[in-house]
Amino acid sequence: MGATSSSAPYETLLTDQLAEERAKKASLEQRGIAVISTSGTLVAIVLGFISLRGAQNAAALSSGTTSLLVSALIALAVAAAVGLLINLPLRTPVIEATDFMAVLDAPSWNSRDQEDLRSERRIQVQILLRLSKINRIRARVLFAALLLEVAALTLMLFSAVLTLK
Incomplete structure (x- = not known):
């Protein structure tokens, strides 16, 4: 009984x-959905x-500005x-x-011994490790998406500066 109560904080x-x-x-x-919407x-x-620039019969965009805008669109x-x-x-x-059905079919399904608790904690730790790994991957991918958006905004800024010159 002492081992069970001492595992409560860890639980x-x-x-x-x-x-x-x-x-x-x-x-x-x-x-991730926000990145898609913002992009x-x-x-x-x-x-x-680009379409306003072309519709005004103004001077065509310079090749540098066009390159920046195309790069921004790609990013x-x-x-x-x-x-x-x-x-x-x-x-x-x-x-x-x-697996839950198998546990419920066992004759002692409602009594928990130390080994049952260990098995349950082991499963929880495995789930935690896998979720943590997936979240780290997603966080890195999100960071890359945000960097691409910042790069695109920078390209848009430079193209606007070139156009306004």
């Missing part, structure tokens, strides 16, 4: 960390700028694609329903 910690990793996963996926808006702005398209990658369904560990 709370493990449960809290699992909940935190699941919340991180949802947050990263939402940020789409910025693409619309760039294309609008934004790649950022949107990377935003989609963040939301790819990666295989996350789950406990199969059939």
